[in-house]
Amino acid sequence: MSDSLLATVFVAILGGALRVSTPFMFVALGECLTEKSGRVNLGLEGTLVMGAMSAYAVSYHSGSPWLGVLAAGCAGAALGSIHGFVCKLPRVNDIAFGIAMMLLGTGLAFFFGKAYIQPTAPRLDSISLGAWTGNAKLTSALQIHPLLLIGIVVAIIMYWAFANTRWGLLVRMSGDSAASARAMGVSVDLVRFLATAAGGFLAGVGGAFLSLYYPGSWNQGLSSGQGLMAVALVIFARWNPLRCVAAAFLFGATGAIGPALQSVGVTQGYYFFNAAPYILTLLIMVGSAGSKNASRDAPGELSITK
Amino acid sequence: MSDFRISRRGFVHGASALGAAGLLGSTSNRALAAGVTIGIVYVGPRDDFGWNQAHSMAIKALKALPGIKAVEEENVAETDACAKAMESMVNLDGANIVLGTSFGYFTPFMVDLAKKYPKVEFRHAAPLWDASKHPKNLGSYFGYLNQAHYVDGVAAGLSTKSNKLGFVAAKPISSVLSNINSFLLGARKVNPNATVQVIFTGDWSLPVREAEATNALVDAGCDVITCHVDGPKVVIETAEKRGVKTCGHNASQAPLAPKGFITGAEYKWETIYKIYADKLAKGEPLPNMLAGGYDTDMVMNTPFGAGATEEARKAGAAAIADLKAKKPIYTGMLKDNKGKLVIDKSYDNYDPYLDQMNYLLEGVVGSIT
Numbered sequence: 290m291s292d293s294l295l296a297t298v299f300v301a302i303l304g305g306a307l308r309v310s311t312p313f314m315f316v317a318l319g320e321c322l323t324e325k326s327g328r329v330n331l332g333l334e335g336t337l338v339m340g341a342m343s344a345y346a347v348s349y350h351s352g353s354p355w356l357g358v359l360a361a362g363c364a365g366a367a368l369g370s371i372h373g374f375v376c377k378l379p380r381v382n383d384i385a386f387g388i389a390m391m392l393l394g395t396g397l398a399f400f401f402g403k404a405y406i407q408p409t410a411p412r413l414d415s416i417s418l419g420a421w422t423g424n425a426k427l428t429s430a431l432q433i434h435p436l437l438l439i440g441i442v443v444a445i446i447m448y449w450a451f452a453n454t455r456w457g458l459l460v461r462m463s464g465d466s467a468a469s470a471r472a473m474g475v476s477v478d479l480v481r482f483l484a485t486a487a488g489g490f491l492a493g494v495g496g497a498f499l500s501l502y503y504p505g506s507w508n509q510g511l512s513s514g515q516g517l518m519a520v521a522l523v524i525f526a527r528w529n530p531l532r533c534v535a536a537a538f539l540f541g542a543t544g545a546i547g548p549a550l551q552s553v554g555v556t557q558g559y560y561f562f563n564a565a566p567y568i569l570t571l572l573i574m575v576g577s578a579g580s581k582n583a584s585r586d587a588p589g590e591l592s593i594t595k
Numbered sequence: 596m597s598d599f600r601i602s603r604r605g606f607v608h609g610a611s612a613l614g615a616a617g618l619l620g621s622t623s624n625r626a627l628a629a630g631v632t633i634g635i636v637y638v639g640p641r642d643d644f645g646w647n648q649a650h651s652m653a654i655k656a657l658k659a660l661p662g663i664k665a666v667e668e669e670n671v672a673e674t675d676a677c678a679k680a681m682e683s684m685v686n687l688d689g690a691n692i693v694l695g696t697s698f699g700y701f702t703p704f705m706v707d708l709a710k711k712y713p714k715v716e717f718r719h720a721a722p723l724w725d726a727s728k729h730p731k732n733l734g735s736y737f738g739y740l741n742q743a744h745y746v747d748g749v750a751a752g753l754s755t756k757s758n759k760l761g762f763v764a765a766k767p768i769s770s771v772l773s774n775i776n777s778f779l780l781g782a783r784k785v786n787p788n789a790t791v792q793v794i795f796t797g798d799w800s801l802p803v804r805e806a807e808a809t810n811a812l813v814d815a816g817c818d819v820i821t822c823h824v825d826g827p828k829v830v831i832e833t834a835e836k837r838g839v840k841t842c843g844h845n846a847s848q849a850p851l852a853p854k855g856f857i858t859g860a861e862y863k864w865e866t867i868y869k870i871y872a873d874k875l876a877k878g879e880p881l882p883n884m885l886a887g888g889y890d891t892d893m894v895m896n897t898p899f900g901a902g903a904t905e906e907a908r909k910a911g912a913a914a915i916a917d918l919k920a921k922k923p924i925y926t927g928m929l930k931d932n933k934g935k936l937v938i939d940k941s942y943d944n945y946d947p948y949l950d951q952m953n954y955l956l957e958g959v960v961g962s963i964t
Contacts, residue, residue, distance in 0.1 A: 301811050308810070309803060399670070407642045409851070426814050429837065504806035504829045505836070509640060509670075511802050545807055551794040552811035556962030563797045563804070 294553045297426065301552065304430030305545020306538050307437065308503050312337065312512075314440040314537035315495030316519030317526065318447065319365075319488035321533050324523060325451065326484035327464035327477070327590030330372050331387030333492040334516030335394020336365045340496025342402035345507035349410035354501050357410070358436070361497035362490040368394055369489020373482035391516075405507050413502045434502050436494065440534070443491070447530040460484055464588035492516065525570055527577075527586040540566050630662045631691050631875045633868065634684030636677055637669040638697035639800075645826040648846040650696050650720070653864035663872055666690060673699030681708055685715050691875050692716040694868070698723075709733035716881050718871065720864075722950075724883055734881065736867050739888035740770075740845075741777035742918050742944060743860030744821075746896045747842040748781020749914040750857050751789075751819040753907035754840055758788045761812030763822035763830050765799045767963035769952045771823045774860070776956045777924055778821060778842075783958060785910050792817055793961030799825040809833040819857065819902075831856070840902035847897045856900030858911060863895045888944060889918035918944070925949060930957045 316333050323330045330336075340361035348357030372390050376383045419431030451457040462470040463480040470477050499515075500507045522540060526532035547562035633654070641651035647669065654665045666688045668680045677700045684690040685708075693715060695705050701723045709717045709730040717733045724735035751760050760782055764771050775793055782789035792815060794808040801824075809820055809830050820834040821842035828851060834841045835852040843849070843859020867885055874881050887893040896915065899908045918924075921944065929938035931954035938956075942949055955961055 297814060301814055304810065304814070305807055309807065403640065406640055407644075429810070429814065499803075504802045504833060506802070506828050506832055508643060508802065508826055508828060510800035510826070513801055513803070515803070544804070545811075548794050548796075548804065548808040548811040551808070551961065552792065552815040554792075554960055556793070556960070557964060559795050559962075560797060 297553050298546075298549045300426045300430045301549030302542050302545045304432075305549065306542035307430065307433050308541070309544050310537040310541030311434065311437045311440055311498045311503075312495040312515055313519045313522060313540050314437070314444070314534055315498065316492045316516050317522045317533040317537055318440065318444055318530055319369075319491030319495070320520050320523045321488075321526070321528055321530055322447065322460070322491070323369075323481075323485045323488035324591060325464045325528060325588055326460045326481045327467060327588055328373070328376055328481045328485055329383050329387060329591060330369065330390070330485055330488060331384060331517075331520060332368065332372055332390025332394055333488070333520055334512060334514065335391040335396075335398070336368045336489050336492040337394075337496040337499070337516035337519075338398040338512045339368060339394040340365045340493030341500035341511050342398035342405065342496075342507060343493070344497030345410050345500040346401070346405050348412075348501055349405060349408050352411055354411050354413045357501055358413070358494055358497040361493040363493070365493020365496070366486045366490040368493075369486040370482070372489070373485030376485070377478040377482060395512075399509055402507055402509070406509075410501070410507075412505050413498075415502070434498065436498050436502070444530040444534045451530070461588075464590050467590050492519075495519075521570070524587075525574055528588060529586070539569070543569050630664065631872050632664045632666065632689050633657065633872065634666045634681065634688060634690035634693040635668075636671045636680050636684075636693070636695050636697075636700065637667065638673060638700075639670060639825065641667065641669045643826045644828040644831075644848055644851065645824075645845040647696065649862045650694075650864050652846065653862075653868050656865045657868050657872060660872075662876065664688075671697075673697055675704070678704040678708060681705070681717075685712050690715065692718060692871055692881075695719045705733060706730070716871070716875065718881070718885075722884070722886065726883065731883070734883035734885070736885040738862045738864070738867075738886065738893040739944065740860050740862060740894055741773040742888040742924065743894040743896050744774040744842075744844075745777040745781040745918070745924050746911050746914045747821055747858055747860050748778040748783075748789075748791075749785050750781075750899070750903050750907040750911040751778070751821065751840070751842055752782030752784070752786035753910055754857050754902055754904050755782075755786070755789065755819045757816050757818045758786065758790065759815070759817045760789060760791045761809070761815070761817030761820040762791050762793045762959075762961075763805055763808045763812070763820065763824060764793055764795050765824045766797065767795055769950060772952045772955060772963065773949065774823050774844075775959060775961075776952065776954075779956055779958050780924055781914065784914075789958070791959045791961075793955065793959060795961070795963075796824065802826075802829045805829045806833045810837065813837045813839050821859075843897050849897050849900050853901060855902040856897075857902040857907065858899050859897035861895050861897055863893050866892045886945075889915060890921050890944075931955060932957050932959050932961070 343364040344357035344361035347360035348354045415432040415434050419428040463477045467477045522536045526536040543566040546565050637647040639647045658665050671677045671680045681693045701719045705717050722735050779791045796804045819840045822830040827844045831841045831848045831851045840855040841852050849856050923941050925938050926941040927938045931937045
């Protein structure tokens with residue numbers, strides 16, 4: 290492979306990372322917040338799809354894509370609230386209920402989204418960061434969307450807040466030791482309810498990115514499992530918001546390898562390259578699972594680790 | 596089907612409507628008025644800008660004819676669900692014919708249903724019916740869409756500036772490969788320097804990867820993009836956003852690309868469904884295998900859009916005329932892109948040899964493994 294081809298692949302991977310990673314990032318951050326409080330919400334795949342549909346529908350009717358983003362967040366928060374409310378009832382298994390919520394979310398989105406497959410809604414605009422390079426490929430790769438930046442900012446705030454604020458402490462305490470939290474007079478159920486609703490909000494916003502920016506249309510196959518993958522990324526990122534961002538970027542970048550290599554004529558073995566994100570994730574998981582830190586990072590109250 | 600009773604009013608109504616439309620022979624008109632119920636099952640939404648929409652447009656056109664009732668069900672999975680949907684169409688709606696439009700509906704579901712309901716006709720949209728294995732009231736129909744992709748290629752070959760055409764494909768199966776190769780041959784016919792670059796996404800509906808593939812092709816210098824995936828919406832819209840031209844697939848995507856749309860390969864299921872409805876109404880046996888291309892009016896091209904140059908329109912129209920006159924697309928000698936001779940003579944457009952296609956022709960950048 291010559292240098293220019295290598296450069297093309299590199300630019301394509303960079304572009305892919307910037308384009309594809311945002312929904313993963315938002316869902317992963319949402320799940321990170323929820324899991325930090327001691328609850329698992331597997332329903333975020335449904336929330337993502339519901340968010341995508343609501344964003345598209347609201348953008349279509351109101352003419353304002355940003356209103357669509359807000360609507361997606363609210364739809365996500367609503368689904369998150371249902372999960373948060375039901376899971377605090379006695380003897381409810383959050384994993385099982387999360388799967389039910391996933392089916393509910395996708396089902397509702399398909400039902401209400403029927404009317405929005407055909408119409409074209411106003412989409413979100415991007416910011417061009419690459420114009421200074423004077424290189425068409427770089428310019429197009431560096432088209433990024435404000436939501437990506439917002440996602441990074443949210444991650445930094447979450448990281449800081451977990452470590453330095455009373456709210457962050459409450460969330461962590463509810464997640465690590467519900468008994469201590471109760472001893473301090475904290476309503477663990479309320480904390481978890483709020484964390485699940487807020488997590489749903491973030492996942493819904495991730496959905497808005499899918500339908501209003503990239504790939505930028507509403508159809509029923511839109512998510513194809515990205516929400517589920519993002520939930521897995523949280524474990525991979527060991528419940529650290531900053532690592533969630535890194536994991537989302539890594540996942541987006543490796544996902545771009547397949548198409549990028551085929552576009553420069555490396556056409557053999559595309560099934561393998563298309564599987565690259567999953568293979569890489571598995572390898573890193575295997576590599577890091579042995580370390581003592583991995584189990585220490587997991588919130589103690591999670592039903593999957595308890 | 597012996598108890599058709601036709602009122603004079605119904606006859607006149609049907610005859611005049613159809614006669615005016617000039618769609619069917621006059622003998623068929625009176626029977627159509629007597630009523631045929633068509634049941635059709637889709638695997639996805641009816642308005643997906645793709646495969647399902649192409650079928651649903653045909654049904655919509657059919658419904659407008661007198662005496663034809665259609666019952667539709669969408670989003671039916673390739674599981675027991677499709678058998679239930681079809682059975683209820685037979686029992687509750689009295690369907691005379693049930694059309695299954697997704698590959699996985701055939702075995703075992705439609706085969707079993709055809710055995711269970713011998714008086715109802717079942718037809719499936721893929722060439723799977725086998726006279727030695729399957730009941731006589733079951734059958735297959737399909738269109739040779741590669742002929743329309745050939746016309747796409749001709750128009751694309753004259754609309755490109757970089758001579759690099761891009762193709763986003765789902766899976767390397769023979770019908771997809773045939774569309775890619777025909778697209779190339781069309782482009783090469785008018786523009787010997789044209790190449791087609793293929794990216795396989797690996798599955799029928801992966802919107803994010805389809806968008807990525809489209810971006811990668813544009814980054815590699817392709818200025819016309821087409822595709823063979825279930826719902827081409829994402830590919831066409833992404834390409835339009837990047838400012839390149841597009842050719843469609845399955846149904847009309849013209850509204851999605853007001854600036855760059857050239858033309859698109861579309862099925863014309865309407866022709867096939869009308870033949871079924873007509874024969875059913877007359878009580879004639881239905882053909883078990885019904886397939887064709889331009890010469891039997893079973894495929895078509897979307898009307899040319901803003902992306903098509905004047906030359907492209909002319910050459911595209913000429914190519915359509917050639918195909919209607921059954922002029923072959925695959926004429927030797929042609930090598931595959933690994934250098935092996937694969938087309939050693941002129942093959943008829945319906946030659947079974949071409950159905951076995953498992954190669955990409957020289958001029959296609961891509962690999963099937």
